Amino acid sequence: MKTLYFGLLFAFVFLSAYSFAQWSTNPATNLAVCDTTGEQALAKIGSTSDGGCYVSWFDTRSGSYNVYLQRLDPMGNKLWAPNGLLVSSNPQDTWITDYDLLVDDNDNAIIAFSDIRNSGNLNPFVYAISPAGNFLWGANGIDLNPTADFQANPKLAKTDDGNIVVAWIIAATRYQVGLQKISPTGVKLWGTNPIVLQSATEGYNYPDVVTSDSSGVIVFHTATTGSFPAQTVKLRAKKITSSGTISWNTNIQDLGTIAAFTVPEVYSDNNNGGLISWHDDRDNNNLQSAFVQRVSSSGSIYFPINGSEASLKASRHKFNPVVAFDNTTNETYVFWMETEPDQNQNGISGQKFSSNGTRQWTDDAKIFKELSAPLTTSISYLTSEMGSGRAYLFYLEGSAAGTNDKVEGFACNNNGDFVWSGNFTILSNPTSDKLQLVSTVDVYKNCKLAWGDNRNDAGGIYAQDINPDGQLGNSIVPVELISFSVNVSNNSVTLNWITATELNNSGFQIERSKKLEARSEIWENIGFVDGNGTTAESHSYSFFDDKIINGKYSYRLKQIDFDGTFAYSNEVEVDLSLPQAFSLEQNYPNPFNPSTTIKYTIPNVTLSGVEGSRVILKIYDLLGDEIATLINENKPAGSYEVNFIASSLSSGTYFYKLQVGSFIETKKMILMK
Numbered sequence: 001m002k003t004l005y006f007g008l009l010f011a012f013v014f015l016s017a018y019s020f021a022q023w024s025t026n027p028a029t030n031l032a033v034c035d036t037t038g039e040q041a042l043a044k045i046g047s048t049s050d051g052g053c054y055v056s057w058f059d060t061r062s063g064s065y066n067v068y069l070q071r072l073d074p075m076g077n078k079l080w081a082p083n084g085l086l087v088s089s090n091p092q093d094t095w096i097t098d099y100d101l102l103v104d105d106n107d108n109a110i111i112a113f114s115d116i117r118n119s120g121n122l123n124p125f126v127y128a129i130s131p132a133g134n135f136l137w138g139a140n141g142i143d144l145n146p147t148a149d150f151q152a153n154p155k156l157a158k159t160d161d162g163n164i165v166v167a168w169i170i171a172a173t174r175y176q177v178g179l180q181k182i183s184p185t186g187v188k189l190w191g192t193n194p195i196v197l198q199s200a201t202e203g204y205n206y207p208d209v210v211t212s213d214s215s216g217v218i219v220f221h222t223a224t225t226g227s228f229p230a231q232t233v234k235l236r237a238k239k240i241t242s243s244g245t246i247s248w249n250t251n252i253q254d255l256g257t258i259a260a261f262t263v264p265e266v267y268s269d270n271n272n273g274g275l276i277s278w279h280d281d282r283d284n285n286n287l288q289s290a291f292v293q294r295v296s297s298s299g300s301i302y303f304p305i306n307g308s309e310a311s312l313k314a315s316r317h318k319f320n321p322v323v324a325f326d327n328t329t330n331e332t333y334v335f336w337m338e339t340e341p342d343q344n345q346n347g348i349s350g351q352k353f354s355s356n357g358t359r360q361w362t363d364d365a366k367i368f369k370e371l372s373a374p375l376t377t378s379i380s381y382l383t384s385e386m387g388s389g390r391a392y393l394f395y396l397e398g399s400a401a402g403t404n405d406k407v408e409g410f411a412c413n414n415n416g417d418f419v420w421s422g423n424f425t426i427l428s429n430p431t432s433d434k435l436q437l438v439s440t441v442d443v444y445k446n447c448k449l450a451w452g453d454n455r456n457d458a459g460g461i462y463a464q465d466i467n468p469d470g471q472l473g474n475s476i477v478p479v480e481l482i483s484f485s486v487n488v489s490n491n492s493v494t495l496n497w498i499t500a501t502e503l504n505n506s507g508f509q510i511e512r513s514k515k516l517e518a519r520s521e522i523w524e525n526i527g528f529v530d531g532n533g534t535t536a537e538s539h540s541y542s543f544f545d546d547k548i549i550n551g552k553y554s555y556r557l558k559q560i561d562f563d564g565t566f567a568y569s570n571e572v573e574v575d576l577s578l579p580q581a582f583s584l585e586q587n588y589p590n591p592f593n594p595s596t597t598i599k600y601t602i603p604n605v606t607l608s609g610v611e612g613s614r615v616i617l618k619i620y621d622l623l624g625d626e627i628a629t630l631i632n633e634n635k636p637a638g639s640y641e642v643n644f645i646a647s648s649l650s651s652g653t654y655f656y657k658l659q660v661g662s663f664i665e666t667k668k669m670i671l672m673k
Helices: none
Strands: 003-006 012-018 029-036 041-049 053-059 066-073 085-088 099-105 109-118 121-129 150-158 165-169 177-181 195-197 205-212 218-226 231-239 245-253 265-268 273-280 289-295 317-326 331-339 346-353 366-369 377-387 390-396 404-412 424-426 434-441 449-454 460-466 475-489 492-514 521-537 538-545 552-561 565-569 571-577 595-602 615-622 626-634 637-643 650-660 664-669
Touching: 003 552, 029 066, 029 475, 041 099, 041 404, 041 460, 053 099, 053 109, 053 434, 053 449, 053 460, 066 109, 066 205, 085 109, 085 121, 085 565, 099 150, 109 150, 109 165, 121 165, 121 331, 150 177, 165 205, 177 205, 177 492, 218 273, 231 273, 245 289, 265 317, 273 317, 273 331, 289 317, 289 331, 289 615, 317 377, 317 390, 331 377, 377 434, 377 449, 390 434, 390 449, 404 449, 424 460, 460 571, 475 571, 521 538, 595 615, 595 650, 615 637, 626 637, 637 650
Parallel strands: 121 150, 150 205
Antiparallel strands: 003 012, 012 475, 029 460, 041 053, 041 449, 053 066, 066 085, 099 109, 109 121, 150 165, 165 177, 177 195, 205 218, 218 231, 231 245, 265 273, 273 289, 317 331, 331 346, 346 366, 377 390, 390 404, 404 424, 434 449, 449 460, 475 492, 492 521, 492 538, 492 552, 552 565, 552 571, 595 637, 615 626, 615 650, 650 664
């Protein structure tokens, strides 16, 4: 069934659900992004502007870890080779470190990872791949810092002027953070060597980066002193300006109670600031608790110092919190895996914070998934998204056998209530082991997930979409019209409309109805205009109708998909019994003494394109001085005449001017006594 949603004036959306696409409706099947010889692992996913996505992964089909990339359209069709595009076959160690994937403003895939091509040294590289699969920054990408240092875990962010910033770990005596900014053409903007963030007393680790204002970024990282296992770990945030200088430095967590090797999660607030979530044991009670902090572009913190605690529920660990931020309400949703002290039972809880970090779902938070019976269920790889006024959470659920055999998720509203039928939706349920779940939300608020899956061999990459209603394989993707207007001229009508996006759009059937007072209106098909199939680009359309006579008419569009599904636009009306254009006639008589008549016509202003319907008719002398105002009031469309009496004026030449909105016309008349 097809549903029509109306937006602002002259904007509306045709929404379609496509069950025949590559996205699977069956959680036992899913979409195999790549499952070929060897191991495919460590998936990343990023949304494109057309509602599609990129998926990247490491792949051992050739015997060592290579980097591959696939592009999917909104319906889940593979746009490149069935087993992906080879990005890099450069030497890689027998193990891999984390990496990052980002989609830039031109829908290019930006991939940053580390390998050992430089004489066995683990160094970071960054690639740009176009939607057509072209290597924009060279076949071997950009070498960010070719040194003997161990450099791992590169992270990516866009700047608001279209550049890319990469942040990564430099494992020196005291760990450091490397930073480089790359232009769209692949130029290093911060010099041949990267900017290095370092301290004489602390080691900087696990950097992540988000977009900020004025072409800058915010870098989050840990700050560590001491030696393992007696390390003191704190959290910092720094604003890096467009030129690469540090604008401010903010303490996120200065208590030092974060466990070594804890990797915080970092998110953009889509308002030039960022959020960070983590767990720590600041009470020294051997129980980890979940915390979150939000930082503005100026370095101020929104929440209490050292972060807002998500739950005060006693005798519980709250591990690995993840965040979904609603930038329309400035509310923060946090979800975590919760266990009892012995960590034998696992569940999921969540909290909503106000804009200042106040808990909204009671101090003990909301329980979304009760603790499991002992040793039967594990919860891991939580990932959260925000869209359509609801928060989504996805995760891997495991069995007592130690296998993550299920991908599951739920959505909740701002009250923490489940919004999907059955509360939880299973996205994948083959009994194979699953790892490294990642997610994204597209421009239409459909969520897409990717993960590693051992269902056939050592590992493949699988993906699944889920729409805002919790349905699998039924991506909601619109044919979106941003305008629909009508112009009338010489008893003919021109319809014009513009689409912002289209998916599977066969075209538009044009329907017309003449307004009849004696009986209800009857719609007739008067033509068809081909659509553009699937496109994320704006397209303009028009239709000319000259087979009409005087009267009132309505027009509408019937948008039809290739499978025959259709929906109607709103209606536009024309009235050909009214004047179709502005006119100001010559006064009569002319010359005159002492009176004359001035006639003018006002068309339907909604058709003429003139805003407002205030009519102003004035008389002027030869010097341009105003003599009289004959009309200054709102008038509907129609033909009018006004009598002008000039008994008190001297003989001579005068002018009369009609103004309606942007329409202005002036004519000359002669008073002869």
